[in-house]
Amino acid sequence: xxxxxxxxxxxxxxxxxxxxxxxxxxxxxxxxxxxxxxxxxxxxxxxxxxxxxxxxxxxxxxxxxxxxxxxxxxxxxxxxxxxxxxxxxxxxxxxxxxxxxxxxxxxxxxxxxxxxxxxxxxxxxxxxxxxxxxxxxxxxxxxxxxxxxxxxxxxxxxxxxxxxxxxxxxxxxxxxxxxxxxxxxxxxxxxxxxxxxxxxxxxxxxxxxxxxxxxxxxxxxxxxxxxxxxxxxxxxxxxxxxxxxxxxxxxxxxxxxxxxxxxxxxxxxxxxxxxxxxxxxxxxxxxxxxxxxxxxxxxxxxxxxxxxxxxxxxxxxxxxxxxxxxxxxxxxxxxxxxxxxxxxxxxxxxxxxxxxxxxxxxxxxxxxxxxxxxxxxxxxxxxxxxxxxxxxxxxxxxxxxxxxxxxxxxxxxxxxxxxxxxxxxxxxxxxxxxxxxxxxxxxxxxxxxxxxxxxxxxxxxxxxxxxxxxxxxxxxxxxxxxxxxxxxxxxxxxxxxx
Amino acid sequence: xxxxxxxxxxxxxxxxxxxxxxxxxxxxxxxxxxxxxxxxxxxxxxxxxxxxxxxxxxxxxxxxxxxxxxxxxxxxxxxxxxxxxxxxxxxxxxxxxxxxxxxxxxxxxxxxxxxxxxxxxxxxxxxxxxxxxxxxxxxxxxxxxxxxxxxxxxxxxxxxxxxxxxxxxxxxxxxxxxxxxxxxxxxxxxxxxxxxxxxxxxxxxxxxxxxxxxxxxxxxxxxxxxxxxxxxxxxxxxxxxxxxxxxxxxxxxxxxxxxxxxxxxxxxxxxxxxxxxxxxxxxxxxxxxxxxxxxxxxxxxxxxxxxxxxxxxxxxxxxxxxxxxxxxxxxxxxxxxxxxx
Numbered sequence: 001x002x003x004x005x006x007x008x009x010x011x012x013x014x015x016x017x018x019x020x021x022x023x024x025x026x027x028x029x030x031x032x033x034x035x036x037x038x039x040x041x042x043x044x045x046x047x048x049x050x051x052x053x054x055x056x057x058x059x060x061x062x063x064x065x066x067x068x069x070x071x072x073x074x075x076x077x078x079x080x081x082x083x084x085x086x087x088x089x090x091x092x093x094x095x096x097x098x099x100x101x102x103x104x105x106x107x108x109x110x111x112x113x114x115x116x117x118x119x120x121x122x123x124x125x126x127x128x129x130x131x132x133x134x135x136x137x138x139x140x141x142x143x144x145x146x147x148x149x150x151x152x153x154x155x156x157x158x159x160x161x162x163x164x165x166x167x168x169x170x171x172x173x174x175x176x177x178x179x180x181x182x183x184x185x186x187x188x189x190x191x192x193x194x195x196x197x198x199x200x201x202x203x204x205x206x207x208x209x210x211x212x213x214x215x216x217x218x219x220x221x222x223x224x225x226x227x228x229x230x231x232x233x234x235x236x237x238x239x240x241x242x243x244x245x246x247x248x249x250x251x252x253x254x255x256x257x258x259x260x261x262x263x264x265x266x267x268x269x270x271x272x273x274x275x276x277x278x279x280x281x282x283x284x285x286x287x288x289x290x291x292x293x294x295x296x297x298x299x300x301x302x303x304x305x306x307x308x309x310x311x312x313x314x315x316x317x318x319x320x321x322x323x324x325x326x327x328x329x330x331x332x333x334x335x336x337x338x339x340x341x342x343x344x345x346x347x348x349x350x351x352x353x354x355x356x357x358x359x360x361x362x363x364x365x366x367x368x369x370x371x372x373x374x375x376x377x378x379x380x381x382x383x384x385x386x387x388x389x390x391x392x393x394x395x396x397x398x399x400x401x402x403x404x405x406x407x408x409x410x411x412x413x414x415x416x417x418x419x420x421x422x423x424x425x426x427x428x429x430x431x432x433x434x435x436x437x438x439x440x441x442x443x444x445x446x447x448x449x450x451x452x453x454x455x456x457x458x459x460x461x462x463x464x465x466x467x468x469x470x471x472x473x474x475x476x477x478x479x480x481x482x483x484x485x486x487x488x489x490x491x492x493x494x495x496x497x498x
Numbered sequence: 499x500x501x502x503x504x505x506x507x508x509x510x511x512x513x514x515x516x517x518x519x520x521x522x523x524x525x526x527x528x529x530x531x532x533x534x535x536x537x538x539x540x541x542x543x544x545x546x547x548x549x550x551x552x553x554x555x556x557x558x559x560x561x562x563x564x565x566x567x568x569x570x571x572x573x574x575x576x577x578x579x580x581x582x583x584x585x586x587x588x589x590x591x592x593x594x595x596x597x598x599x600x601x602x603x604x605x606x607x608x609x610x611x612x613x614x615x616x617x618x619x620x621x622x623x624x625x626x627x628x629x630x631x632x633x634x635x636x637x638x639x640x641x642x643x644x645x646x647x648x649x650x651x652x653x654x655x656x657x658x659x660x661x662x663x664x665x666x667x668x669x670x671x672x673x674x675x676x677x678x679x680x681x682x683x684x685x686x687x688x689x690x691x692x693x694x695x696x697x698x699x700x701x702x703x704x705x706x707x708x709x710x711x712x713x714x715x716x717x718x719x720x721x722x723x724x725x726x727x728x729x730x731x732x733x734x735x736x737x738x739x740x741x742x743x744x745x746x747x748x749x750x751x752x753x754x755x756x757x758x759x760x761x762x763x764x765x766x767x768x769x770x771x772x773x774x775x776x777x778x779x780x781x782x783x784x785x786x787x788x789x790x791x792x793x794x795x796x797x798x799x800x801x802x803x804x805x806x807x808x809x810x811x812x813x814x815x816x817x818x819x820x821x822x823x824x825x826x827x828x829x830x831x832x833x834x835x836x837x838x839x
Contacts, residue, residue: 363530364528365528370547377542379541400541421828454537457543
């Protein structure tokens, strides 16, 4: 026991903010959605590069079949997620640009063709066979920076991965329930997944980062690898935005991720628990990454289950009747802090989606709001009774106050995960001082986490102003210096898409 | 908005009434604006509550002042709010902006740092000068360099020295005296007992006396995260240490450390005025520097100058240095920026 304890270390991030107990938190319930009549698969990489279609409209496809691939190494093939017929390859407007999308009409069957080479005997697979299995399973699409294999799927070669961090830090406002992910086969698949990572990336050190209240699980899984290196367990206080690799990597490993680079460019692969479970399902059960567990979070839904859906299902169908009626509701993707508003419910669930969040729009405001005890009001200040009470805190879109000039209260500085001085930076932009000084004050280290705007008593859109400052600096040719000092060579610098 | 055409509608949209009505609407009805994009929801704290908490924290000493000195104190507070309020509203109309809440604090703190027998017209002149020259000419709350209440106090100290130096009174007494405990120490070397000072049973500015209540209010603000603990700690800590050393070297000119903390306006100044976030340095280490400088200046003025009290001068002087302190702190902090780390 004591030797296992040695494998789990506690770490604390600098800055950040702990969102406690909000109403509409996802409940530990999993619902299976039926196979949708149609799925929409964008034929592009999660990073935005177009993929070449391998099917024509009218062609029959199987769930798990690769329907588009790219020539570059980092291209991640797109999979059909239902059995059926390609109805059309059409351009669909998404976030202001046209994306070529495969529309597949499902035949209604929920089966999938197991991938070859899978099974409990996967450990006997050669490294190349294992890589092939992972590459074609759709798993690289689930991961932010992809998954390095010998066939591609990420920007770097598998041999260059030094660290793999598997995380579920619960640091978002609405965290995914680990209980749901680990239910049934989940727990053993997570253990399998960690072993598969050990074999697929033999040169890398494995890390598992969970929140403080998952300490027992971290202790059980840490150090469990037989042969090769072990797994280092970490527990962290679930402060937003610790799940971001720019924060997680320096907090655990003490290595900074410079602006404009991903952790993977430094040889550090960050995966979430769900992706690792899906990796194991692919390798052990032969099941390609056709599905995704997403939550219906926030008080804008009548209930807050986790839902297992086929990737490509239109968001509107996932939300279904769960959306509250009779009240204006805003639907947001992935995060209430930095997610985008969903304006078109016909857009599909994509491989990296984790949350659908519905927040009531509140344009009415509360009379004498500032003088209320605030039993359920969240605040960085401790000035509401909510800080003493265990009640779920309310969530709606009201600003809770009138805009005022900045008074230097320092709240933004205290929560900034990048140790910036947002109160200083936003003033420069407000006064149109777009100059070298902002770079000097490390404006490009800003992670766009939006915490500064969240805590501001003067209701100033601090983060938006900082973002504007960065954009204008880049436009004036004062963008971040190329991270040559970061260990990589020049060609590893981030690619800018035209 | 068909109401726009009615006489009431026109009045409501007139240049004069709009800032007032919009401010009232913000108070009574609450905020009607929502977030635009991410973050989709925000904290519940706002400037009204923020400033309201400071007023709340000042209540113990305010009530004590009324109890100690009677109705004239209440009239002084009303006069201060009235004159200051008129100026604040006038500037809101000129700027076409909402009436700013910072005035709630200035309007209360200003009378609290006056002697309890100050004539009402002097209160009016002082608060008017403080709000106008201490705040509005700089552009209003958030842009002022000096604490407006202290600017007003400084002005009437210089303009009406006779009134300001001869109007001290002990609580529950009608006798006018010229001697506060700090003055007594300077002339006779007598040190007032700590308990009397804590409970405010000595002459002094009316809001600086009930030191138990001031300390409780100051701690309340720190726990609420409204004021920064660094400034009071550095201010009071440096004053304590310097007087500890100074008193042992020169007991005639330097008062003992505990007496230093419990006399004059240092508790009120350290916990409610030096901590004003607008006029203090914005950086954390700058706040510590400010506190230490205020403590040192207060120590020097009290011990070695013709004045008995130095809190007001220290804070106003250091307000002027806050931007410079920030500049130095920032240049040290970002010295290595070019090298990337």
